[in-house]
Amino acid sequence: AKSSGKARYVIFDATMRKRAINRLSLEMDLRHAIEQNHLYLVYQPILELQSGALIGFEALARWQHPEHGLILPADFIPIAEETSLIREVGRWVLREACRQFAPIFYQTKHIRPLVISINVSSRQITESGFVEYIRETLEGYRLPPTCLKLEITESALIESVDIARHVFHQLRQMGVDIHVDDFGTGYSSLSYIHRLPVDVIKIDQAFVQKLGEDEQSLEITRSILHMARSLGIKTVAEGIESQQQYLFLQQMACEYGQGYFLSQPMTIAQVEDFLKSLKDT
Ligand code: C2E
Numbered sequence: 303a304k305s306s307g308k309a310r311y312v313i314f315d316a317t318m319r320k321r322a323i324n325r326l327s328l329e330m331d332l333r334h335a336i337e338q339n340h341l342y343l344v345y346q347p348i349l350e351l352q353s354g355a356l357i358g359f360e361a362l363a364r365w366q367h368p369e370h371g372l373i374l375p376a377d378f379i380p381i382a383e384e385t386s387l388i389r390e391v392g393r394w395v396l397r398e399a400c401r402q403f404a405p406i407f408y409q410t411k412h413i414r415p416l417v418i419s420i421n422v423s424s425r426q427i428t429e430s431g432f433v434e435y436i437r438e439t440l441e442g443y444r445l446p447p448t449c450l451k452l453e454i455t456e457s458a459l460i461e462s463v464d465i466a467r468h469v470f471h472q473l474r475q476m477g478v479d480i481h482v483d484d485f486g487t488g489y490s491s492l493s494y495i496h497r498l499p500v501d502v503i504k505i506d507q508a509f510v511q512k513l514g515e516d517e518q519s520l521e522i523t524r525s526i527l528h529m530a531r532s533l534g535i536k537t538v539a540e541g542i543e544s545q546q547q548y549l550f551l552q553q554m555a556c557e558y559g560q561g562y563f564l565s566q567p568m569t570i571a572q573v574e575d576f577l578k579s580l581k582d583t
Pocket residue numbers: 346361362363374375376379395421422423453483484507540541542543560561562563567
């Protein structure tokens with residue numbers, strides 16, 4: 303679905319016209335949303351599967367539209383990506399995640415330094431000044447680069463592998479790790495990914511959700527874990543929805559996990575309550 307909208311139409315009928323107008327108005331609304339603070343982030347906990355310990359959060363963008371209600375990233379990130387707006391959205395996500403995460407980092411660092419993961423699109427890594435903006439933002443919030451993880455999808459990575467290699471080396475030198483998102487869907491091999499400075503892969507939820515149902519998903523997951531381990535790459539399983547999936551992954555010694563079974567994404571207020579409840583126990 304990510305490539306839809308890239309199609310070139312010769313005939314422009316009424317439906318397409320309507321769609322184009324909606325798209326245009328959404329684009330204008332999105333520009334507005336950034337200025338008006340209608341975007342916000344939710345945070346999904348990432349846990350260490352063996353111990354159940356919290357290791358950090360993934361920030362996920364949300365848009366509260368004044369007329370259309372809640373809009374999910376699947377419906378506005380692609381629009382942003384097709385326009386220059388992804389630069390603004392991406393920078394806003396980084397700033398907002400750092401701003402909200404900084405106090406949490408300082409409150410909890412004596413127990414265990416938590417990490418924050420943000421999603422970046424391929425359009426962002428190729429934009430000039432990307433690395434500098436990250437450096438300045440981290441400095442601005444006095445956050446160590448080691449607490450920031452950038453998630454980039456496997457397919458985006460393959461698309462722009464030469465730029466990615468260059469940018470990732472700069473980021474790694476700074477101390478910011480790269481996590482490969484949606485791994486297993488982009489038809490690349492781990493040995494290929496391994497030639498990039500990548501530290502963690504996230505097994506796509508399509509495989510995780512079929513664990514226990516489907517022999518093939520189990521085999522794919524097992525071989526990804528095996529291969530990752532032999533290359534010294536750690537693994538996050540995403541989209542864990544059941545105890546059975548959780549136990550499978552634990553048995554297969556997958557390091558980290560996230561999903562509705564462990565926790566839904568939370569607002570920043572819920573994150574603060576959640577951390578308070580951890581402290582109390
Ligand atoms: P993703 O990075 O693969 O994020 C995981 C998605 O799965 C999130 O959807 C999350 O809410 C959802 N999820 C988490 N646990 C479960 C589960 O147990 N079951 C199921 N079915 N889903 C689960 P969300 O928040 O709608 O985000 C969708 C995608 O939009 C993300 O996929 C990511 O590619 C993109 N995205 C989100 N925020 C940003 C952002 O700030 N910047 C960019 N560039 N992309 C973003």
